[in-house]
Amino acid sequence: MAEPFLEAFQDQDIDWLVKAGQQHTLEKDAVVIHQGAAVDALYIIINGQMISAVADDKESALGKAFSAITNDTHLAHELFSFQNGDVFGEIAVLNKPNSPMEVRAVGPTTVLMVPQSRLETKLAEDLEFASRFYWVMA
Numbered sequence: 001m002a003e004p005f006l007e008a009f010q011d012q013d014i015d016w017l018v019k020a021g022q023q024h025t026l027e028k029d030a031v032v033i034h035q036g037a038a039v040d041a042l043y044i045i046i047n048g049q050m051i052s053a054v055a056d057d058k059e060s061a062l063g064k065a066f067s068a069i070t071n072d073t074h075l076a077h078e079l080f081s082f083q084n085g086d087v088f089g090e091i092a093v094l095n096k097p098n099s100p101m102e103v104r105a106v107g108p109t110t111v112l113m114v115p116q117s118r119l120e121t122k123l124a125e126d127l128e129f130a131s132r133f134y135w136v137m138a
Helices: 011-020 061-070 090-095 114-125 125-138
Strands: 023-025 031-033 039-047 050-053 075-082 102-105 110-113
Touching: 011 110, 011 114, 023 125, 031 039, 031 110, 039 114, 090 125, 110 114
Parallel strands: none
Antiparallel strands: 023 110, 031 102, 039 110, 050 075, 050 102
């Protein structure tokens, strides 16, 4: 989800996201969401690029053989790319399913990570913020 997510918010909402979040600088191939794992944060890309991908079954004999032959540890099919200002992890944070994909950095990338617990508290306590957040999700 791109800029429409952030455009729906007021300045004080953006200020809260920045204060509640933590800025992280990621190296190439750093994974922030692992396929099959719970998502515990909302991410906003400040600078850089990330991709989401679905990994092949690395537990199968064929997957292991292909990985060895190609020397590729990222047997994955790219789904989306995320750029500056894009947001991801928001739906999984709300629904709390395990992620069906991984999200990793294409190169050096800076993200703002807003922990799920802080977001849930904000949504419960600030109904105006919650209405804008859920409006974007709809």
